[in-house]
Every structure is written in C-alpha cells, then in structure tokens.
Amino acid sequence: MPEKQTVKRAKADLRRGKKPTTAAGEFVREEIEHIRRGKHGARSTKQAIAIGLSKARRSGVQLPPRRGKGHDQDVRALAKGRQHKRPSRTRSKATERALKREPHRAASKSALSKQAKSSARRRKRSRR
Numbered sequence: 001m002p003e004k005q006t007v008k009r010a011k012a013d014l015r016r017g018k019k020p021t022t023a024a025g026e027f028v029r030e031e032i033e034h035i036r037r038g039k040h041g042a043r044s045t046k047q048a049i050a051i052g053l054s055k056a057r058r059s060g061v062q063l064p065p066r067r068g069k070g071h072d073q074d075v076r077a078l079a080k081g082r083q084h085k086r087p088s089r090t091r092s093k094a095t096e097r098a099l100k101r102e103p104h105r106a107a108s109k110s111a112l113s114k115q116a117k118s119s120a121r122r123r124k125r126s127r128r
Contacts, residue, residue, distance in 0.1 A: 002030060002055050003030060010023040010059065013026065020056075020061050020063050024063055027056040027059070028049050028056075031048050032052070032112070035106060038104065040096060040100050040102065041104045041106065045111045045114070045115040048107060049115070
C-alpha cells in the first residue's frame with residue numbers, strides 16, 4: 001500500500017499535465033526509500049522499479065501494461081487499480097516476508113546508476 005504523500009505527489013504531477021510515467025516515478029522513489037530504510041529488500045534494482053510501477057498501476061496511474069512475461073499480471077493490476085481493491089492479507093504478508101529476506105544493495109547509488117546507464121544504452125540502441 002503506497003503512502004498517502006506518494007499518492008498525493010503523483011496526483012499533483014498528473015494535474016500539472018505531466019506524463020503518467022513521471023507520476024509513476026514517485027512510487028518507484030518510495031520503493032527505493034523503503035529498501036534503503038530497511039523496510040524490505042529486493043533482488044535487483046529492476047525488481048525494485050517493477051514493484052514501484054505495479055503500485056502505481058494499482059493506484060490508478062494510467063501506465064501501459066508490460067509486454068511479454070508480466071503482461072497478464074499488469075492487466076490485472078490495472079483492473080484492480082480501477083476497482084480499488086486491496087490484495088488479501090495472507091498474500092501481502094507472504095510477499096513482505098519474501099522481500100524481507102532479500103538484500104538491500106539493490107537501492108544503492110551504484111546499483112541505481114548502473115541500471116540507469118544500461119537502460120539509457122538500450123534506449124539509444126533502439127532509436128537507431
């Protein structure tokens with residue numbers, strides 16, 4: 001469940017006419033902070049970003065669903081965001097416990113930098 005402040009910031013971004021991806025960035029930022037503060041971990045930076053984007057979709061940010069493997073899951077997350085349903089307590093606890101066992105290095109400055117550089121490189125290659 002995202003924090004109220006995060007949802008507030010994301011909605012403000014959307015009201016200002018910014019793109020949905022900018023609003024979703026607030027949720028990703030929150031997720032990185034959770035990992036840094038030790039609330040839970042993540043296996044990789046990519047996973048941390050994916051968790052943040054999933055939260056954004058569930059909160060109603062109109063992001064396109066992922067292509068490929070996680071597509072069905074994203075379509076469901078988008079639908080859940082529109083219904084404002086919460087996941088079951090059992091599932092939430094299981095996810096939280098699994099994430100607590102993961103390392104916290106996914107949110108380090110070097111890991112985030114490496115992720116940003118590789119992502120930019122991929123974008124640059126696809127533009128050609």
